[in-house]
Amino acid sequence: MSRLRAAAARGLRRQRRGSGSAAPTGGGSRKGASLREGAPGRPHALHLFGDPVEIDALRGRLLTWYDKSRRDLPWRTLAAAEPDADRRAYAVWVSEIMLQQTQVATVIDYYNRWMQKWPTLQALAAASLEEVNELWAGLGYYSRGKRLQEAARKVVSELAGRMPRTAEDLQRLLPGVGRYTAGAIASISFGQATGVVDGNVIRVLCRLRCIGADTSSLAVIDCLWNMANTLVDKSRPGDFNQALMELGATVCTPKSPLCRECPVKEHCRAWRRVEKELASASQKLFGKTTLVPDVEDCGIGDCLLCLPAAELWDSSLGVTNFPRKAAKKQPRVERTATCVLERRGHLGVPEYLIVQRPSSGLLAGLWEFPSFPLAPGLQEEQQKEVLADHLQAWTRQPLQTQSLCFVGEVVHIFSHIHQTYVVYSLCLDGDLVLDTALFPSRWVTEEEFRASAVSTAMKKVLKARETQRGAQSGRAKGSKRKRESKLGAAGSTPTGIQLSLRAFLQAQTTP
Numbered sequence: 001m002s003r004l005r006a007a008a009a010r011g012l013r014r015q016r017r018g019s020g021s022a023a024p025t026g027g028g029s030r031k032g033a034s035l036r037e038g039a040p041g042r043p044h045a046l047h048l049f050g051d052p053v054e055i056d057a058l059r060g061r062l063l064t065w066y067d068k069s070r071r072d073l074p075w076r077t078l079a080a081a082e083p084d085a086d087r088r089a090y091a092v093w094v095s096e097i098m099l100q101q102t103q104v105a106t107v108i109d110y111y112n113r114w115m116q117k118w119p120t121l122q123a124l125a126a127a128s129l130e131e132v133n134e135l136w137a138g139l140g141y142y143s144r145g146k147r148l149q150e151a152a153r154k155v156v157s158e159l160a161g162r163m164p165r166t167a168e169d170l171q172r173l174l175p176g177v178g179r180y181t182a183g184a185i186a187s188i189s190f191g192q193a194t195g196v197v198d199g200n201v202i203r204v205l206c207r208l209r210c211i212g213a214d215t216s217s218l219a220v221i222d223c224l225w226n227m228a229n230t231l232v233d234k235s236r237p238g239d240f241n242q243a244l245m246e247l248g249a250t251v252c253t254p255k256s257p258l259c260r261e262c263p264v265k266e267h268c269r270a271w272r273r274v275e276k277e278l279a280s281a282s283q284k285l286f287g288k289t290t291l292v293p294d295v296e297d298c299g300i301g302d303c304l305l306c307l308p309a310a311e312l313w314d315s316s317l318g319v320t321n322f323p324r325k326a327a328k329k330q331p332r333v334e335r336t337a338t339c340v341l342e343r344r345g346h347l348g349v350p351e352y353l354i355v356q357r358p359s360s361g362l363l364a365g366l367w368e369f370p371s372f373p374l375a376p377g378l379q380e381e382q383q384k385e386v387l388a389d390h391l392q393a394w395t396r397q398p399l400q401t402q403s404l405c406f407v408g409e410v411v412h413i414f415s416h417i418h419q420t421y422v423v424y425s426l427c428l429d430g431d432l433v434l435d436t437a438l439f440p441s442r443w444v445t446e447e448e449f450r451a452s453a454v455s456t457a458m459k460k461v462l463k464a465r466e467t468q469r470g471a472q473s474g475r476a477k478g479s480k481r482k483r484e485s486k487l488g489a490a491g492s493t494p495t496g497i498q499l500s501l502r503a504f505l506q507a508q509t510t511p
Contacts (some may be wrong), residue, residue, distance in 0.1 A: 043223050046269075047209045047305040049230050058267045059233045059240060065263035066243035071250070073104065074111055076242070079188055089163040089189035090121050090152075096181045097148050101141055101415070104249070110139050121163075124149055125156040133365050133453030140456070141415070142363055147176030167194045179225075188238035195228025196241045197221065200248025206323035207252060207270040212307030215323045219304060257319055270319040277315055331418045335374040337387040340407065340425040340465045349445055352462070354452065356440040362414070368458045370394065374422065380406065383422055391426075394439065399426075407468050412457035423461050425468070 049055050070076070075095035082088040094114055098107045114135060118124040124132075129146060136145035151174040155163060163185075164170045170182035177185075179197075186192040197205075202215050205224050213220045233240035251258045265271045307313060313321055345351035354367040372390040374383055384401040392399045407423040444452060449462060 043305045044303050047211055047223075047303070049209070049227060054267060055231060058231065058264050061263045061266075062243045062247065063233065063236060063239060066239060066246060069250075070242070070246055071104075074108060074115070078115070079238075085165075085189060086161065086163045087120060089185050090124075091115065092185050092188045093163075093177075093181070094148065096184050097144050097176070098139065100144060100181075102139060106139070110135070121152045121155050121161060125153040129365055130453060134451065137366070137453045138456050138459075142366060142455070144176070146364065151175050151177060163189075165190050166192055184241065187232070187241050191237060193232055193234045193237045195225065195230075195232040196245070197224050197228050198245060200245045200252075201228060201241075203254065203323055204244055204248045204252045207257075207319050208264070208268050209305070210269045210273070210307075210322060211305045212311070212322055212324050213305050214308075214326050216326050223305060255320065259319060268319070270322050273313070274318045329416075331413065331416050333376075333418045333420075335376065335378075335420045335422060336371050337374050337383055337390075338369050338371040338410075338421045338423050338461055339387055339391060339404070340369050340423065340461065341428060342425060343428045343443065345443065345445065351443040351445055352449055353441060353443055354449065354454070354458075362417070363455050365453070366458075367452050367454050369461055371421070384424065387424060408464050410457070410460045410464050412455075412460060419457065421457065421461055423464055425465055 049058075073095075075091055078091040079088050082091060095107070095111055098111055098114075117131075117135065118127060127149065129149065132145045132149050133142065136142055139145075154174065155161060159173070164173050165186070167179075167182040167186040170177050170185055171179055174182075183194045183196040187194055187196065202224060205211065205227055206215065209227070211220070211224075215221065215224070228244075231240075231244075247262070247264070251262050259265055259268075259271050259274075262268065262271070307321070307324065311324060341353040343351050343353075353370065355370055357363050357366050357368060359365050370391065372387060374386060378386065381401070384404050384406075387404060388399045388401045404424040404426055407425050410421040410423055412419050412421070446462070446466075450459070
């Protein structure tokens, strides 16, 4: 029996004696779940961490690597330097909300601006939602900022400005704080020995223990949470959790993992399997007979965590066999007619009309150009008719479809929507009077537009309109040059045309 299997067997015996994995600390766990070897639908011991010696070694190697290699990020600096526990928790909380579904490089500038403007919970609670949306604009998933402010107001008004101290209370008391965010705040800010499971942690754990089952499954996620709670270092829980996430973000990456640089590769069964296959292939190349590699599958049918029977190990993928995910649901396709209404403002500067979206739903509370949904299959003229009808009902002014100028189509992909904006422009000679009680609206310059709480999609729409205006201006200048060229050919010297010295003298001596 290999040393790995011997260690697993020892871990399994400890579990049977009641000294196995630590009990889960978060909700959603299957308390008392049996880990008996071969039990149908249960995780086999080879997929788990059952040897305390191995766990201690993994913790030590990971934390040593983290102390030397961690990235210098503003929220880490704040969390380490801030003595006030509530302000420390607030700083961590903001970063965790911003980092949901968003890359670190994108978040850093937003985070710095946010903390400069609202350095405390009290400052955020006193801000308006409009201010929050303006700062959040472009970061995506806009409901995150709204829920963050709602929760901050609750802490100030109902909890006397004191953040809950445990993951359980954070999740229970604060709107928008889920299991992961609660665990991150509690471990980093308050030193609670609780694990965290995010996308990076899922990938690392699945490779460490060859977990090939669908990670969107609640049962599999539950096992991963149990594993995270088993592994978390009791003396440095916040650093350990950040180290595990850092490893997934910088070394154990989705497509091109840096396995040779991994500080815990000795504990990674996916990497060990790759190494055994390479050794076997090398021996075959030199004509040596070799035993079949000791495959790191548990060998038990109906295992909760193994690769599906129809999707076995693919040697060409190496450690990226793990994790396996269910196919993503295709986003629904939507088309929207959008009109860039323009007028000449002060000193001839273009101004645009923007209106505010409803306070709930997609892009709640943000500002946009007047937009209306389109039924599928409409031709261009039908689209213009629909848009004209909506604008006419909205402004209570007659509008002809020929007044609408087609700009182009702008595509923007939301997490669950493939949105196409069919963009038109309309230049107005006078003002447009709207009922602001029914349709909150305002005229803005380009600079004011970009500073407003507008989505990235609307910024794309404005860019399309400006590109069209530039092209129209270029064509107009080209037509003027052609007219001037014709005048020059008729014997006149157009103003602004530079002549050579000989041509100039000839022009002066001509009778």
